[in-house]
Every structure is written in structure tokens, then in C-alpha cells.
Amino acid sequence: MKNINLQGKKTTRHGFGEALVELGEKHDNVVVFGGDITGSVMTSFFQKKFPERFFSIGIAEQNATTIATGMALSGKIAFFSSYSAFAAFRNADQLRVSVCYNNANVKIGGGHSGITVGPDGATHQSLEEVSFLRALPNMTVVVPCDYNEAKKATIAIGEMYGPAYIRFGRSSVPLFTTDETPFTLGKAEVFREGADVAIVACGLMVWPALLAAEELKKNLGIEARVINNHTIKPIDGETLTKAAVECGCIVTAEEHQVYGGLGSAVAEVVVKNAPVPMEFVGMKDRFGTSGEPEELLEKFDLNWQAIYASTLKVIERKNNGNCEYRPLTDIPKYEK
């Protein structure tokens, strides 16, 4: 592992908020738009430091997104951040036509994402936006794994030209990368070497992927390659194809619906270049519910144990032959 050690816990939104200030210091054309919940998504740091470049638009995500487009078409690097349930759905048409069709330099910060927003319940648990956003031409989509990576990713999307989305969360999550951990937009990083199975994860599922790999090694001597696939789009086809060829089977893990997110993006690459058995860890076509983040992650099988189990299943399929027919009874039935 490259510089991967648990250093405690911290939120990814802190990384986003602090990076905006850094970007503001470096580039005087960075402007930020608030949608009322600026303290929650930590754009308030930027507001405090650069009040003349911060604009409150109120509870109006469609307007904020499109005003940001107007600013971007006037040469600004325009960030708009709110909860991803609103900043990447309510404004879907605006993202498609105003932001992406104009190829405007607009960055969306999607806060309080995923099931771990917790007690707020299903309305606020955005689990679908990656699927929508990665289908938009010109859009870049990044899902950082911890505070440090959120910081690097925010700066990276600020310094590239074009529409981009960064996803971050509400609750504290393990902090395990450092300033030295490599990060390049569009480049998946191998966090742990191995060739028996590849676990491709993003966001807060990267840490449990590393835990699952350690357990696999300890209990069964299985060497799992763990890939941190922070950039969902553009996807790093090279690293993923190499993993498919060298490991022969893949498990993906994400805090998002299994339809259309990281797992789908990886499958698109794998099916085309090097078809191997795959298993998908993620939300299984259902809404969440209120609860504490840890309770919810366990309830919906978004933990190291779920990755571990999927890994054993996919290795078994690999050993039985890649193209084996799976009887219909083997398709998991999802409980209501």
C-alpha cells in the first residue's frame, strides 16, 4: 500500500470547503454560489474569506445552476454546491442544456450524498446522481474517498476546464490518504497489489475494500488488488482492463445504486475489453431510511463484510469458468 494508514476520521465536506478557499486564493476568477445550506456544504469558508465573490441564490437550485452558467460564460470558474439530492436532480435539465451543452466551466459540489446522510431519511439520501451525471456529455464526475482526496479532487476540477461534479458526504469517514498519496483526475490508483481478485471502489467504500482485502489475506491467503476509482468519468480504462486481465474477476463497491454508477462504468470497460465475472456491492434498487450512518451501511450491505462475501462469490465464478451460465434462481431477489 502506498501511504495508506488510518489517521482517524474526518468529513469529505471539510476537504471541499477548504479547497475552495485555496482555489479562491490562487485564482481570482473563482466564484461560489450558495443555496441556503452553505454551512452544511462548507462553502461558508469561501464566503467568509471572499464575500465579494460569493453569491447567495437562496433555495433555488435551477436558478443557481444557470446563473453559474452565465458567470462561467463570462470567464469565471463557477462553483455551486448544495445537497446532491437537489444540486444534481432538481436542476437536471439545467445541467444538461445550460451547463453541459454550453460546455460551461461550472462545478457542482454534491454534499450530504449517499446513505450516510443518515437520519434525514430517503428524500435526502442521494443514491442515483452519478448514474445521471455520467450520462451527460462533457461532464466529469469525481467521488473522493476521504478528506485529503476531496481536497485534491476539488482543486483538480477547479483547475480543469469544463463541467464537473464532485460528490462528498456529511458524516466523518476514515482518513487514510496523505498529501503524498498520488491523485490524478481520470487515473485510478492501485491502493493494494494483488492478482486473485480486483476490488474497485470509490468514495467511502474504498476503506472497507481495504479492510476486506486484509481479511481475505488473513483468513484465506487471497491477494486482492484494491483500486481506488475516484474518477467515474472519464473512466480509467487502462487500469481497469489491466485488473480484469491480471486478476480475472472484479468486485465493485459504491455508496450508490448498483444501476448506472461506478459498477456499471467499470462493467462497460470490462465487457468491451476483457470480459470477466463481476459482482456489484451497492444499493440494490431501493430507497434508504432514517438511521445512523453505521446502522444504514450495515442494513444495506455497504460494508467490508459485503465486499468480502462478494469477493468469494466472484472468485468461485472465475474458478468455474468465465462464461458459465447462471441459472435464473441465482439472480438475487431484493427484499422490500
Add this chain to the structure above:
Amino acid sequence: MFNEIDCNMNSNLQFSKVQFPNEKRVATGYAPIALEIRRDIVKMLTLAKSGHTGGPMGLADFMAVLYFGKFMKYSANEPQMPDRDRFVLSGGHLVPVLYSCLARAGFFEPDELSTLRKFGSRLQGHPGLDTELPGLETSSGSLGQGISIAVGMAMADKLVDHNDRKVFCLTGDGELEEGAVWEAAMAAANFKLDNLCWIVDNNDCQIDGRVRDVMSIYPLAEKFEAFGCNVIEIDGHNFEQIVNALDKFEQNNKNKSGKPTVIILKTFMGQGVSFMQDKYSWHGIPPTEEQAEMALQELK
């Protein structure tokens, strides 16, 4: 590039070569320019065999004043001129009138108007910035978005860059049924955007019928006033009133009134052609070749 596009050119539908570059503006008077724009619209739509005819026809008079009067600063030779004023077309389906203005202003050759809506054309059915068509400021087509883009541009000019550029934005009246439009109105007043001129084409026609029947947006002037805008209601086919309204916007901007200007243009859909005039059925259809001939007979 565009002359490779097959346009089935009928000789009656040839475009004139006349252009009205900066130095020749105003001097000719607005009427011949508006007439040329209407003739362009009829020809473009007929060749395209699809698209929106009525709305653009009703806007020819206003657009002739905006693009060929003294009010908007731009340069056809330098479309990206940093201190240019900007025109944002929010109702993307109205774009034939804009394409005609851009061609007649010298941004590109009028012949290219024959390529509207054709494969490979820079003149997309609804404007697309990816075509890099000179003079075009934004893509649009999904209603109710351009006005927020214009608000963003006006904020950049007034609140970030502190320059004296102006932003003009045109929406339809049916478009005001989109809720996001009122978010834009709220923001325009909230940020005191006196450098923003919002033009509403009030022909009371949308595809399904009269705006007042499909979903009433009235009372209109009172709504905008309540939002905090400086509202000017005029006859959209009267050049003097159009000039006066734009003059008032200029004053409003110079005096730093802190209020955005809304010009409500009372227009007729299909103005200039008797069989199109005030008929909402002409919103979303092109003329046939026979209808085009009749229309061009009237537009002389």
C-alpha cells in the same frame, strides 16, 4: 463548408446579399431591415421544412432596432470583443430571427441561412454553442433557462468585473409558465441588475393556443413590478416606441436605478403576412413553397 449542404435551393428562395454592418446601421431606417429579416425567416423555414415561423416573424421589428440601432455594442469582425454587450436568446425556438440578424450584421454570409436545421449546419434547430457560430452567446432550447444565464452574465459584469457591459435577454410569454423564470426575476431584482434588459415577447400565442387559455400568466406588468423590475409596455411593431423603450433602459442603467428593466413587447405572431398574423397555429410549422411565395409577395 456550408455550401456542401444540400438545400434544394428554389430560385425564389435565394437570399439577398445585403448586409448592414456597423457603419451602415440606422441610416437605412429600420423598416427595410425588418422586411429583410421577415423575408429571411420565410425562406429559411420553407427550406428547413420544419421549425417555428410565427414567433420570429413577430420579433423582426424589435430585433431590427436592437441589432441595427445604437443600443447594443458588438463587432461582427470581432465576435468575442471583450467589451461587447450580450444578447441571450432564452426562447431557443425563436432563433431564426437571430440567425437572420447575425447574417445581416455581417457575422456570416446570408447564403448560410439556407442551411437552417440541416445536417452539418452551424444553424441548429435550437442554437448550439458547440457550432461556434459567430455572434451566438449561448445554447438554448429548453425554456426558462436563458434568462438565468443572462442574470449570471449581468452579475459577472456588475458585481465581479465592475464594467459597463449590458445584457439583453429575450423570452417568450408562454415561456413564463416555466417556474424557474420567476427565480430569475427574483434574483435580477435582488442583485439590482440595472444592466439587464429582459424582453418579453407577448404575442399571447403558444403551441396549444392562446397563452391566457393554456395557462394564464396575467397580469404581467404587475407581476414584474411586484418583483421589483422597471417595466415598460410597448407596441412591439412601433419603431419609435421600441427606440424609446431601449432609451429608457439606457437611462435606467446609466442612473444606476438598481432595477432590472423588463420590456413587454405587445406583438402579433406572424406579423407582416396576412394569413399568418395572430394565428397560434403558425407557432410550430414552416410555410409550404406555395405559402412562401404568397408570403414573399406580401413582404415587399
